[in-house]
Amino acid sequence: MGRIHSARVLVAGAGALGNEAVKDLVLAGFRDISVADFDTVEESNLCRCVLFRERDIGRNKAEVVAESAGELDPQCRVTALPERIQSLDLSGYDMIIGCLDSISARLHLNSHAVFNRTPYVDGATDGFRGKVQVILPGRPCLECSMNRTHIRELHRTFSCIPGRDAPPLILSSGITTTAVIAGICVREAIKIVCGMESMCVNGINYYDGNLGSLDITELEINPRCPNHGELA
Amino acid sequence: MRMKLIIRNAADNTEISAEVDDSDSVNDVLVFASEYWKEQNYALVMKIGNRLISPSLLISETGLEDGDTVVIVPDPQGG
Ligand SMILES: [Zn+2]
Numbered sequence: 001m002g003r004i005h006s007a008r009v010l011v012a013g014a015g016a017l018g019n020e021a022v023k024d025l026v027l028a029g030f031r032d033i034s035v036a037d038f039d040t041v042e043e044s045n046l047c048r049c050v051l052f053r054e055r056d057i058g059r060n061k062a063e064v065v066a067e068s069a070g071e072l073d074p075q076c077r078v079t080a081l082p083e084r085i086q087s088l089d090l091s092g093y094d095m096i097i098g099c100l101d102s103i104s105a106r107l108h109l110n111s112h113a114v115f116n117r118t119p120y121v122d123g124a125t126d127g128f129r130g131k132v133q134v135i136l137p138g139r140p141c142l143e144c145s146m147n148r149t150h151i152r153e154l155h156r157t158f159s160c161i162p163g164r165d166a167p168p169l170i171l172s173s174g175i176t177t178t179a180v181i182a183g184i185c186v187r188e189a190i191k192i193v194c195g196m197e198s199m200c201v202n203g204i205n206y207y208d209g210n211l212g213s214l215d216i217t218e219l220e221i222n223p224r225c226p227n228h229g230e231l232a
Numbered sequence: 233m234r235m236k237l238i239i240r241n242a243a244d245n246t247e248i249s250a251e252v253d254d255s256d257s258v259n260d261v262l263v264f265a266s267e268y269w270k271e272q273n274y275a276l277v278m279k280i281g282n283r284l285i286s287p288s289l290l291i292s293e294t295g296l297e298d299g300d301t302v303v304i305v306p307d308p309q310g311g
Contacts, residue, residue: 017311091309101311126274126308147287148259149266150275150307158310174308174310202279203282208242217277217284217305224288 004029007193011035013099014061019049020182026072036081037061074166098122101158114227115159119192123185128209130181134200235298243304254292275307
């Protein structure tokens with residue numbers, strides 16, 4: 001447990017997925033967690049976020065998550081970073097877990113992780129669907145698989161809050177997907193800190209709650225990827 | 233050279249037959265599929281079997297053959 005206790009982990013995003021991931025990290029024995037989010041808790045978050053309570057409405061999400069997660073294990077230090085992902089100092093972490101809601105924020109973390117060789121576990125959800133990709137040195141990154149349909153949605157916020165601009169599919173049944181994807185992210189984080197990187201998901205782990213399927217899509221480094229292809 | 237691809241949408245399991253040129257890129261086919269199924273709110277990726285097809289490749293570089301079935305899959309981005 002020593003490696004797990006001492007690992008410095010950044011959870012980027014304190015929405016539904018970030019809540020679940022931080023909860024899992026604390027229960028798994030991680031004791032040095034930072035959580036980042038600039039957004040504030042809204043009433044509509046409460047049914048999706050395990051660490052938020054009604055009294056937290058209007059407060060910064062990262063601060064609420066840090067406070068609530070700290071109560072799960074008093075030996076765990078959870079530091080709140082109430083900042084935009086693009087403003088964060090990303091140095092000094094043993095790994096990053098991405099629980100974000102936009103492609104642009106993902107690409108920011110992805111570029112940093114590849115350049116600095118920091119392990120990055122990216123989780124994402126959309127209604128019944130979710131995915132996890134582990135970015136490690138020498139492996140494909142998020143941008144290797146992205147295409148013009150991603151660019152079209154680059155600055156969109158894929159919010160889980162009903163009433164915003166989220167597509168209808170995202171508004172339903174998200175929390176079961178969130179639990180699955182957060183669990184996989186933390187499982188992969190445990191492998192990384194325990195020196196089992198070779199056992200990490202290689203490719204993209206797609207989850208389809210409609211079919212009950214969980215499969216790995218093989219992925220190669222894209223030689224035209226700006227992060228580590230021929231242009232890097 | 234033109235070839236026929238079967239494009240299946242994993243979101244609803246429907247499929248279409250489409251003629252593509254081997255000078256088209258995978259990006260072109262993804263945008264076409266996105267517009268056809270009006271998946272305007274989602275990013276998509278394209279797979280054959282359990283392998284993701286690199287978006288920057290030309291169809292002629294993918295190894296796809298006439299009559300192959302490719303699958304487009306919604307690529308989640310929420311959190
Ligand atoms: Zn890449």
